[in-house]
Amino acid sequence: MKHHALLSRTLFVVLAVALLAILANRFSALGGALAVLRRITPGQVLALLLMAAALGTDAMSLAIGIGLRGISWREGIRVSLVIGLFHIIMPLIGTAVGGYFSKLAGGIAQVTGAAIVAIIGIRMVWGCLTSEGTTQASQCKLTGLSLLLLALSVSIDALSVGLGLGALGYNVYLTSVLFGVFGAGMTAVGLFLGKKIGSLVGNYGELLGGGVLIILALKLFLEGELFYR
Template structure:
């Protein structure tokens, strides 16, 4: 009887852990898909493989940092700042997208938005990762292993960023000079959606 009880308890623990891990994985994929779609826009502008690695690494890092910041800020403060953070992220995307469209219309007269610069890289990575901040509020409710959770968020964010940048790069090569304008339009639309 005692042995059967222990086996049943062990099975329940495994089932609970599997359910928790599946939930975390689904949230990580959802956050990563957001990064994927925004990275397609940046990739359309034309991007070197070295920049693909740098941008993806920055997004992966912020997909780890932002949930931790949300977790440590606490639920009340995060709920108040969550809306502000989304507004800031949306505003950044609108500015970046608008600048890319403006630059493509000026036929190269204006300097292009540069994700290769530290400011450009950080601005883009933060705007892409801002959703992770509010997710951090509820980490304590579903995360049995905090380190594994945030590392999974970072890995998915980085991986899907690479895929998005490479897809955008390929599409940008196919559509030529309109790639930057189209990529800017993608960022602009997502920025507006964040703001409403």
């Protein structure tokens, strides 16, 4: 377990450093960033906001399901930040690696993430039905590689979006940051709503949350399968 935690932290640091390096290289000066902002039209701003909200829906659905089982504020912050980071990185990767590779890698990651979401959901439902909800919930902590794979699975759509942003004349770097802000924000809102609903429905919150996660896992799996067709 300690090795997994160390590996996940190392991967997270590497991803964060790589992201900062990319952004620093692109926006080497504040004037350059402001120049990019001045070139964005109101229509593009609206389109980007709608796109960012659409990309954050899977993350919000996942967060609601997790919030229903109960989550600490520390864990909630960690989950939100990791998902937000992946929403920033994935469009950049999609732009860099091209179409075929991003679809292949995206499909594999999404199916893997869907399996993890399904396992968590099934364990939550089983724990509630067998009156072991508290024990099962404590075993479903989102840490290490499981958290990274979950964040990856709900950020896959941003991978393919990155392919078309540059061709449409959008600034990929600035757009990726916007996606990250929305991804983290919608995750935090989902966790809050899930936790509030869970406190109202009591023991049924874990059952409801497990059902939400299982449905989301099925959706992610079917979308991942489409990458291979």
